[in-house]
Amino acid sequence: MTFDRRRNEFPTLASGIHLLSHSLGPMPRAVRESTLEYCDAWEHHTSEDAWATSWWTLSRRVGDRLARILGGEPGSVQIQPNASIALATVASCFDFQGGRRNKVVTTELDFPSMEYIWDAQRQVGAHVEVVKSPDGITVPLEHIRDAIDEETCLVALAHTSYRSSYRVDAPAIVERAHAKGALVLLDVYQSAGVVPLHAADWKVDFLIGGTIKWLCGGPSSGYLYVRPDLQKDLRPRLTGWVAHDAPFEFAAAPMRYARSVRRFAQGTPSIPALYSAIPGLDIVESVGVTQIAAESQRRTQMMIDFARERRWTVNTPLDVERRGGSVMIGVDDAKAVAEQLAEQRVFVDWRPGAGLRISPHFFNTDEEVDEALRILAGLIE
Numbered sequence: 001m002t003f004d005r006r007r008n009e010f011p012t013l014a015s016g017i018h019l020l021s022h023s024l025g026p027m028p029r030a031v032r033e034s035t036l037e038y039c040d041a042w043e044h045h046t047s048e049d050a051w052a053t054s055w056w057t058l059s060r061r062v063g064d065r066l067a068r069i070l071g072g073e074p075g076s077v078q079i080q081p082n083a084s085i086a087l088a089t090v091a092s093c094f095d096f097q098g099g100r101r102n103k104v105v106t107t108e109l110d111f112p113s114m115e116y117i118w119d120a121q122r123q124v125g126a127h128v129e130v131v132k133s134p135d136g137i138t139v140p141l142e143h144i145r146d147a148i149d150e151e152t153c154l155v156a157l158a159h160t161s162y163r164s165s166y167r168v169d170a171p172a173i174v175e176r177a178h179a180k181g182a183l184v185l186l187d188v189y190q191s192a193g194v195v196p197l198h199a200a201d202w203k204v205d206f207l208i209g210g211t212i213k214w215l216c217g218g219p220s221s222g223y224l225y226v227r228p229d230l231q232k233d234l235r236p237r238l239t240g241w242v243a244h245d246a247p248f249e250f251a252a253a254p255m256r257y258a259r260s261v262r263r264f265a266q267g268t269p270s271i272p273a274l275y276s277a278i279p280g281l282d283i284v285e286s287v288g289v290t291q292i293a294a295e296s297q298r299r300t301q302m303m304i305d306f307a308r309e310r311r312w313t314v315n316t317p318l319d320v321e322r323r324g325g326s327v328m329i330g331v332d333d334a335k336a337v338a339e340q341l342a343e344q345r346v347f348v349d350w351r352p353g354a355g356l357r358i359s360p361h362f363f364n365t366d367e368e369v370d371e372a373l374r375i376l377a378g379l380i381e
């Protein structure tokens, strides 16, 4: 297969075998240049207004780029400081004390921020049901569907779990939730850039995530997708002046929300983070998420086959339709094994209960993946 891995665009890859895209993607070479553009704009701001010439519209422009990757329309994504704030902004749209619908359905495999934020909503009247994972790897669809009832206002769960790479059946969950009158939020942090997403087709209500991982964008650029026809009905209590319809009027309260997705903003956007996110988006878009996903499925299968032949513990779904881009291998003392791998320039990480997290992305060669597995076999066996 001819597949342009764009390896020259990632200086990080010279340091060893980078299998950490679930955590921090490698830095695109062009980020150095785009960071200098940011410095130039700031340095010359007094003679040429940086806000007016580019910074004010940057969130919108990067948001629209992300919308394409999420399968949404232009104007559906607001940049956020991080995914946790994106989630808290959505949570602040609900009045859990105001009526019969106060139930939020989540799962045990979601990222801890989710759990902390929903637990905190109990103080303001939310009834939070955490659907258990019987095996620490999956959450059966029927259990999620059974938890959604007429009291549910929101189903909020990871599209792909950071712990096991389990990928939920998004359309089935949205269908059930909407039939019961509930909204759906998917945390696509571990999906965007490696798994095709279809926000508009799925009719999902919210997506949250960020650019640091599979989008090779660096820290601190989160995002929030809100279904366009839902936006005007929501009034987040977690807000700020940038979310105002006319922010430069600096008007007194009450808040008059922007008539666009900007109503989900808070304060001054993190401009350097946006500059660092663009080169990764350029690369991912030009390689193409469909091609990246096909390559990811082939390689995660290759890794799983290698592991199962050796009777290793695979803590990731075997069904390709139910997994994301990572493979978790259960080993004794995963922390020590990850450190030993790093000594041999194979970079992975580990999580309690999950074991090693290993993530090939489009820039990794088959030879690298194979070599990493053979080094791991030498350590385990």
Ligand SMILES: Cc1ncc(COP(=O)(O)O)c(C=O)c1O
Binding pocket: 022, 023, 081, 082, 083, 084, 085, 111, 113, 158, 160, 161, 162, 187, 188, 189, 190, 209, 210, 222
């Ligand atoms: C699935 C998932 N959600 C959320 C987060 C955290 O996002 P943030 O630090 O932007 O709040 C992570 C980070 O690892 C993640 O994997």
